[in-house]
Amino acid sequence: MTDKNGVGVTVVSHDSEARTLVDGYDARGSYERHVHYIASGLTSAEQLAGLPIASAHCEQFIKYECRHSILFRNGDKFGWWISRDSEDMTYWGGATPADTYKCACGLTNSCLNPSYGCNCDANEDEWQEDSGFLTEKSDLPVLQLRFGDTGSSIEKGYHTLGKFKCYGNA
Numbered sequence: 001m002t003d004k005n006g007v008g009v010t011v012v013s014h015d016s017e018a019r020t021l022v023d024g025y026d027a028r029g030s031y032e033r034h035v036h037y038i039a040s041g042l043t044s045a046e047q048l049a050g051l052p053i054a055s056a057h058c059e060q061f062i063k064y065e066c067r068h069s070i071l072f073r074n075g076d077k078f079g080w081w082i083s084r085d086s087e088d089m090t091y092w093g094g095a096t097p098a099d100t101y102k103c104a105c106g107l108t109n110s111c112l113n114p115s116y117g118c119n120c121d122a123n124e125d126e127w128q129e130d131s132g133f134l135t136e137k138s139d140l141p142v143l144q145l146r147f148g149d150t151g152s153s154i155e156k157g158y159h160t161l162g163k164f165k166c167y168g169n170a
Helices: 045-054
Strands: 009-014 020-022 031-034 055-067 080-082 128-134 144-147 156-161 164-169
Touching: 009 045, 045 055, 045 164, 144 156
Parallel strands: none
Antiparallel strands: 009 164, 020 156, 031 144, 055 128, 055 156, 055 164, 080 144
């Protein structure tokens, strides 16, 4: 109960929290991971969607580790996540909906290649990572993860999605 300065936090687990390999999916978004939430007391998708409405703040950690696998290079989406309203989201953890095709490093100009808005978009042979918290509560929770650009033997990725957390009264 002290996770957010003594404010109670509702934490919802799901079946996609483990680091998971993405390999052998070349077409944009051809890898699909549907996220199934395990919510004690929340018995329907409508009740889960109501949690952000009743809360002041919500967050969910998202990470993609990549080797020769891109997310949003040059505004062309290869990987994305699906919002609670079944919309394709083209911003990543640490960014906001206004930061289209960007990750956290794209906002701080600290990406591996400053020409791109995400580390993964550099398409390097060395492992890179784009991660951060999604905090736009009208988009949360994440319902699905989609990736591509892992079709050749040198292209791989790993995704990790954190628990869905909400706190404070709206």
